[in-house]
Amino acid sequence: MLRDTGLVTLRKDGTKRSYRADREALGPLADYLQAMWATKLDTLARLAEEVERNGNPS
Numbered sequence: 001m002l003r004d005t006g007l008v009t010l011r012k013d014g015t016k017r018s019y020r021a022d023r024e025a026l027g028p029l030a031d032y033l034q035a036m037w038a039t040k041l042d043t044l045a046r047l048a049e050e051v052e053r054n055g056n057p058s
Contacts, residue, residue, distance in 0.1 A: 002019075003019070006018060006022060006025045007021065007025050007026055008021050008022060009022055021033070026048075047057060
C-alpha cells in the first residue's frame, strides 16, 4: 500500500527487497516520523548499553 501510494520506493537485489521512505512524498509527516524513530533508536541504544554493562535491561 505504501509503495502504491508513492510513500516508499522498492529496490530489489536478488531475493532481498529494500524499502525507502520518500521524504518529499511524505511531506510534513517526514519530520514527525524521523523524530519518532530517533526516540526509539535512542531507547534501543540505552537498553543495549545496559545489557552490555549489567547483563539485563530494566
